Amino acid sequence: xxxxxxxxxxxxxxxxxxxxxxxxxxxxxxxxxxxxxxxxxxxxxxxxxxxxxxxxxxxxxxxxxxxxxxxxxxxxxxxxxxxxxxxxxxxxxxxxxxxxxxxxxxxxxxxxxxxxxxxxxxxxxxxxxxxxxxxxxxxxxxxxxxxxxxxxxxxxxxxxxxxxxxxxxxxxxxxxxxxxxxxxxxxxxxxxxxxxxxxxxxxxxxxxxxxxxxxxxxxxx
Amino acid sequence: xxxxxxxxxxxxxxxxxxxxxxxxxxxxxxxxxxxxxxxxxxxxxxxxxxxxxxxxxxxxxxxxxxxxxxxxxxxxxxxxxxxxxxxxxxxxxxxxxxxxxxxxxxxxxxxxxxxxxxxxxxxxxxxxxxxxxxxxxxxxxxxxxxxxxxxxxxxxxxxxxxxxxxxxxxxxxxxxxxxxxxxxxxxxxxxxxxxxxxxxxxxxxxxxxxxxxxxxx
Amino acid sequence: xxxxxxxxxxxxxxxxxxxxxxxxxxxxxxxxxxxxxxxxxxxxxxxxxxxxxxxxxxxxxxxxxxxxxxxxxxxxxxxxxxxxxxxxxxxxxxxxxxxxxxxxxxxxxxxxxxxxxxxxxxxxxxxxxxxxxxxxxxxxxxxxxxxxxxxxxxxxxxxxxxxxxxxxxxxxxxxxxxxxxxxxxxxxxxxxxxxxxxxxxxxxxxxxxxxxxxxxxxxxxxxxxxxxxxxxxxxxxxxxxxxxxxxxxxxxxxxxxxxxxxxxxxxxx
Numbered sequence: 001x002x003x004x005x006x007x008x009x010x011x012x013x014x015x016x017x018x019x020x021x022x023x024x025x026x027x028x029x030x031x032x033x034x035x036x037x038x039x040x041x042x043x044x045x046x047x048x049x050x051x052x053x054x055x056x057x058x059x060x061x062x063x064x065x066x067x068x069x070x071x072x073x074x075x076x077x078x079x080x081x082x083x084x085x086x087x088x089x090x091x092x093x094x095x096x097x098x099x100x101x102x103x104x105x106x107x108x109x110x111x112x113x114x115x116x117x118x119x120x121x122x123x124x125x126x127x128x129x130x131x132x133x134x135x136x137x138x139x140x141x142x143x144x145x146x147x148x149x150x151x152x153x154x155x156x157x158x159x160x161x162x163x164x165x166x167x168x169x170x171x172x173x174x175x176x177x178x179x180x181x182x183x184x185x186x187x188x189x190x191x192x193x194x195x196x197x198x199x200x201x202x203x204x205x206x207x208x209x210x211x212x213x214x215x216x217x218x219x220x221x
Numbered sequence: 222x223x224x225x226x227x228x229x230x231x232x233x234x235x236x237x238x239x240x241x242x243x244x245x246x247x248x249x250x251x252x253x254x255x256x257x258x259x260x261x262x263x264x265x266x267x268x269x270x271x272x273x274x275x276x277x278x279x280x281x282x283x284x285x286x287x288x289x290x291x292x293x294x295x296x297x298x299x300x301x302x303x304x305x306x307x308x309x310x311x312x313x314x315x316x317x318x319x320x321x322x323x324x325x326x327x328x329x330x331x332x333x334x335x336x337x338x339x340x341x342x343x344x345x346x347x348x349x350x351x352x353x354x355x356x357x358x359x360x361x362x363x364x365x366x367x368x369x370x371x372x373x374x375x376x377x378x379x380x381x382x383x384x385x386x387x388x389x390x391x392x393x394x395x396x397x398x399x400x401x402x403x404x405x406x407x408x409x410x411x412x413x414x415x416x417x418x419x420x421x422x423x424x425x426x427x428x429x430x431x432x433x434x435x436x437x438x
Numbered sequence: 439x440x441x442x443x444x445x446x447x448x449x450x451x452x453x454x455x456x457x458x459x460x461x462x463x464x465x466x467x468x469x470x471x472x473x474x475x476x477x478x479x480x481x482x483x484x485x486x487x488x489x490x491x492x493x494x495x496x497x498x499x500x501x502x503x504x505x506x507x508x509x510x511x512x513x514x515x516x517x518x519x520x521x522x523x524x525x526x527x528x529x530x531x532x533x534x535x536x537x538x539x540x541x542x543x544x545x546x547x548x549x550x551x552x553x554x555x556x557x558x559x560x561x562x563x564x565x566x567x568x569x570x571x572x573x574x575x576x577x578x579x580x581x582x583x584x585x586x587x588x589x590x591x592x593x594x595x596x597x598x599x600x601x602x603x604x605x606x607x608x609x610x611x612x613x614x615x616x617x618x619x620x621x622x623x624x625x626x627x628x629x630x631x632x633x634x635x636x637x638x639x640x641x642x643x644x645x646x647x648x649x650x651x652x653x654x655x656x657x658x659x660x661x662x663x664x665x666x667x668x669x670x671x672x673x674x675x676x677x678x679x680x681x682x683x684x685x686x687x688x689x690x691x692x693x694x695x696x697x698x699x700x701x702x703x704x705x706x707x
Binding site for chain 3: 078079082083085087088090168169170172177180181183184185186187188189
């Protein structure tokens with residue numbers, strides 16, 4: 001049918017290398033999510049603090065993260081910071097870029113989630129003797145994380161997909177980087193990237209299903 | 222050393238890249254939205270079981286890095302099918318399908334947000350399916366869906382930075398070309414980032430405003 | 439996969455396109471009146487851009503000469519190093535005039551002409567790194583342009599040394615940007631690009647510190663593997679460029695110095 005000979009064997013022979021790359025991809029995504037959630041909680045506290053400087057920091061962070069391309073943010077983390085003499089390894093650059101992006105989007109998700117938590121709860125907690133921090137920590141935060149769980153899962157999938165941008169900052173050990181390196185050697189572009197696509201697809205499916213199971217366990221009343 | 226070597230010609234070059242970014246975005250968002258509405262209505266109408274094949278295909282576009290989608294489509298259309306197709310066309314096709322995949326979800330969510338009782342009331346008043354869709358579902362679903370749709374359109378604009386991989390010189394690629402010649406990475410990256418921000422920020426704010434306003438009643 | 443393929447193909451069918459042609463590629467080029475060349479434009483002096491961002495360089499002139507010989511107009515398609523061969527395979531360009539090493543691995547995918555240029559590999563180091571030779575790179579962070587001859591050789595060398603790190607960047611410009619920022623300590627590149635970048639003054643604090651003991655890097659024009667008619671034409675064209683003195687003229691214009699020999703002793707091509 002096609003005037004093209006598929007060489008699947010050549011691609012499949014490289015599967016072990018690509019699976020190693022998939023592990024690095026997962027590692028970046030998980031780390032960037034963990035740090036991103038912590039930062040987003042911090043930024044949310046900044047927003048709620050009522051201090052002008054802190055909420056301005058949070059607002060700027062969120063708007064830049066959400067209104068510029070992720071590729072731009074990652075390129076900036078490497079070559080932009082490099083202009084100031086701050087040198088990050090490719091791994092650190094991609095991690096920083098994705099974490100920055102994650103934190104921005106998650107803060108916005110948390111803002112949406114907070115709307116669903118009635119103000120009266122905080123007041124009730126305060127009247128029971130909780131401090132401002134205590135009320136946030138024990139009453140608001142757990143509910144907020146629960147309501148924002150689905151958007152967090154989506155962001156995790158995004159984080160996985162964003163790792164593919166690491167090649168622009170010299171990354172070659174993640175799944176996309178490994179695939180591109182192999183492509184430079186063999187030029188079986190379609191076969192190699194199709195295999196990478198399948199791996200990416202499976203990773204994202206495992207994450208969404210896993211998240212659903214966790215949600216079912218954690219959030220049943 | 223500290224004054225910039227940027228010339229008017231370089232700004233024109235950047236503006237051309239920005240034009241390509243906007244053009245790719247407009248084409249893809251328009252085509253993707255039309256497709257997305259068709260897919261979304263279809264999925265809602267036939268139910269989850271019959272729509273499963275479509276759901277599966279659309280899900281693929283949301284589960285694979287856009288960079289890989291572009292590389293694969295480029296290799297598939299050009300290398301395997303031997304079509305004489307431009308990089309710009311490949312970029313538009315993939316970004317349209319990518320948009321459609323997300324848009325279908327938004328549309329389905331919008332339709333589902335219209336209370337079934339309202340729709341039954343409309344039908345019992347003698348409205349046809351078409352009238353019900355047009356007069357009842359469309360205005361109500363739009364209220365739910367529009368803010369998300371604006372977010373999607375802006376997302377597509379930002380993601381269009383990846384079409385450099387199929388030899389389309391858009392804004393970020395133009396910036397990199399100038400960095401190569403002028404070696405002023407910071408300044409050029411700032412200009413590039415500012416451009417995306419200037420387009421995206423007001424629209425994102427507008428989306429937020431609509432969401433707030435429409436959720437009050 | 440098949441479903442996506444079908445959907446994509448269907449969509450493509452609605453987009454403007456021409457039917458796949460069965461004529462030979464040489465005919466196609468002459469009939470279309472345009473020769474589309476893949477050229478790498480961040481690889482001075484082979485390919486770069488002038489003040490008005492138009493492509494210039496040895497490879498650009500070479501493509502123009504080839505188009506003139508064919509009686510068609512040249513179209514320069516900028517391709518980053520890793521995208522050169524994919525651009526050809528996906529029909530985006532007709533010929534690669536992109537300083538492409540004629541490796542056996544690549545020849546499995548594309549058809550190579552006889553060599554039209556030859557590179558020496560040089561080591562360029564950041565002055566702060568204290569590297570003064572190729573061996574000095576052992577244990578340091580080094581980089582090169584992804585998908586190039588020197589990147590593949592250098593990565594192998596770093597693995598052999600067993601210490602240090604290798605980083606591939608997407609473009610030659612990113613490599614030198616990273617080098618001048620101190621993100622990497624040294625790079626191996628063609629001596630022409632190294633000299634040209636150091637001389638440009640765009641990258642302060644870097645110097646060429648010596649040659650890399652890699653084989654001479656012969657580079658070839660390339661097109662689709664099965665297009666013998668075109669490959670024959672390219673071979674003759676390269677031969678004519680040398681014979682008529684145009685090769686020497688272009689070399690003097692863009693590089694200068696001793697003209698590299700394009701033949702290998704004691705063997706036929």
